[in-house]
Amino acid sequence: MKKVLIVYWSSSGNTETMAKQAARGVEEAGGEPTLKTFGEASVELVKAAEALAFGCPAMGDEALEEEEVEPFIGKLSRAELEGKPLGLFGSYDWGDGQWMRDWVERMKGLGAKVDGEGIIAQLEPDKDACDKCLELGKRLAV
Ligand SMILES: Cc1cc2nc3c(=O)[nH]c(=O)nc-3n(C[C@H](O)[C@H](O)[C@H](O)COP(=O)(O)O)c2cc1C
Incomplete structure (x- = not known):
């Protein structure tokens, strides 16, 4: 059973919906998903995971969210x-x-x-994005 860590940040729920869909996919394929926000996650958890998915909306001016996501991503090496397999959305x-x-x-x-090309959804993810x-x-689960 593959351990897949899914870490996301979402202000109005759109990226959160995508994260939950990815977690459902891991489960359906027999993997073990762990769903965390960037505020809850740690570099140690990233290191321990066999596969990863990170989610963050476009913020700033075409940037990652600057309070939690950018500092977290900046710590990774x-x-x-x-x-390591990594999905971005x-x-x-x-x-x-x-x-x-x-x-x-x-x-x-960084070798991931x-x-x-990553999965992007304009505002609320539609069925295709989900x-x-x-x-x-x-x-990621297999
Ligand atoms: C402060 C702020 C900055 C944003 N900057 C961008 C941007 O640079 N490019 C873009 O396409 N959308 C931008 N957006 C739109 C968000 O990416 C969009 O509303 C997204 O659906 C939010 O996802 P969430 O519900 O997961 O937070 C911005 C929104 C906010 C509130």
């Missing part, structure tokens, strides 16, 4: 991420997904095996 509104492209490249730069998160969870 190759020691926790090298060779998040909601946005008026942009074109630049924050996600930047995030994917940043995590690849990033799943595709299905993509569910499938992400299933992939």
